Amino acid sequence: MSSRTRRVAMSGLALVGTVAVLAGCASAPSDSTSSKKSDFLPCMVSDAGGFDDKSFNQLGFEGLKDASADIGAEPKTAESKDATVYDSNIQQLVNQNCNLIVTVGFNLAASTKKQAAANPDTDFAIIDDNSINAKNVKPITFDTSQAAFLAGYAAASYSKSGTVGTFGGMQIPTVTIFMDGFADGVEYYNEQKKKDVKVVGWDVKSQKGSFTGGFEAGTQAKSVAQSLLDQDADVILPVGGPIYQSAAEAIKDADNGSVLIGADSDLYEADPRYKDIAFTSIEKGMKPATKDVVEQAAKGDFSKTPYVGTLENDGVGIAPFHDYESKVDSGLQGELDKIKAGIIDGSVKVDTEASVK
Incomplete structure (x- = not known):
């Protein structure tokens, strides 16, 4: 693990159903x-x-x-x-x-x-x-950095080019917490395996990297994703709601075997259009957490005590490899299980600059 000391974050981004809703400015909810x-x-x-x-x-x-x-x-x-x-x-x-x-x-x-x-x-x-x-x-x-750490390790293990990438929507803690954890997971893989897998799109030390400036899919998000592909990244993590759609388009256009990591929900299940390139996803248990908070409030048990999702309480995690199950290293899942246990017991440290305390 890196010797850098960063604080464990207790926030995360940034994230399913359709409904007729208030359109921005005028009409009632x-x-x-x-x-x-x-x-x-x-x-x-x-x-x-x-x-x-x-x-x-x-x-x-x-x-x-x-x-x-x-x-x-x-x-x-x-x-x-x-x-x-x-x-x-x-x-x-x-x-x-x-x-x-x-x-x-x-x-x-x-x-x-x-x-x-x-x-x-x-x-x-x-x-x-x-x-x-x-x-x-x-x-x-x-604490999304914990799950992103696992995804970064898996990405480094899978990469054929020796380069993986990540980019975000807005540079805010709930986005960079994913990017920090992902990059640190890659670094942990390098330390454990004596490898040199590179991360493009985000530098943990300088806290500088690639961002689209918003959370909309479009030409800007696709251009940023393309820039990572041009640097030989063959596993890409976009963080910021719909921007993953543009990254997926760039990957499909490249048609070179590159894959996508989803953020917040299991991309394979949430958007089957991209299941063929969905390697895994960093999941946040926003749905059960929100459900629980609403139901507790309805019972009269509302409190200001924060809910913090972690690997230990299954508030965060990574999705299955789905169609890539047979394509990852046979020992990868066992390694991830061991790392997860280490994060939970504190023997594997996951820190991030994206702490909001």
């Missing part, structure tokens, strides 16, 4: 289920990317839906097209007397803090941020 049996009203505001991003917004929304179905509630949702509508989306839900408002993502922290202070009788939960210290705000966070 929409209802999502049919029969209302409970007086408890759970609500949610998305970040950019929308509730159908097959990533962090969608996972949070699915948790909201599942909890609402269990408690017999009819949730309300508001979709943010950009940062200009965070405040207004939250305010509209407050005005509809929501008992709990879940905000999805680090980017909504300032608006959540402001609205929670202005509305002390409304409870809030925020996914991927733990910067708010208020009695009516519960952080839902994930």
Whole structure:
């Protein structure tokens, strides 16, 4: 393991279902289920990317839906097209007397803090941020670096070119925590195997790397992914909601055997269009965590105590290798199991600059 000392992060990015939702600026938030049996009203505001991003917004929304179905509630949702509508989306839900408002993502922290202070009788939960210290705000966070460490090790083991890559949407802790863990997992592989697999797109020491500037799929994300392929990366981890779609397009266009690592949800299951290049995924248990927080609040057990997903409590992990199961080294899974146990018992250290304390 690297001798660099970095703090273990307690937050993570950045992330499934379809619904008619508030379009950024004007119209009122929409209802999502049919029969209302409970007086408890759970609500949610998305970040950019929308509730159908097959990533962090969608996972949070699915948790909201599942909890609402269990408690017999009819949730309300508001979709943010950009940062200009965070405040207004939250305010509209407050005005509809929501008992709990879940905000999805680090980017909504300032608006959540402001609205929670202005509305002390409304409870809030925020996914991927733990910067708010208020009695009516519960952080839902994930130490994603632990799972990303395993994915980095696996990527280094699989790489044929000796180069792997990662890039992000915005350079914020919930994105770079993936990139730190991934790069450190590659370094751990090199130390254990006496290899020299390179990481392009992110430098842990300088905390500098490749970013698209947002979470939208498009030409910019594809261009960044292509730049990593041009540097011989044959395993790529894009971190930032839908930007994985553009990375997948670049990989498919290259048609050179390169593969993709998903972020937040199991890409193989979440978006079967890309199952043929889905090597594995770094998973965050946003769906069960959100479901649990909503159900506890509905029971009157809301508290500001943070939820932190780790390998130990299955809050984070990596997906199966699916179609690549027979293509990885026969001893890889055993090595990953051993590393996971070491991370849990503390004998393998996973640290990151992306700590939000």
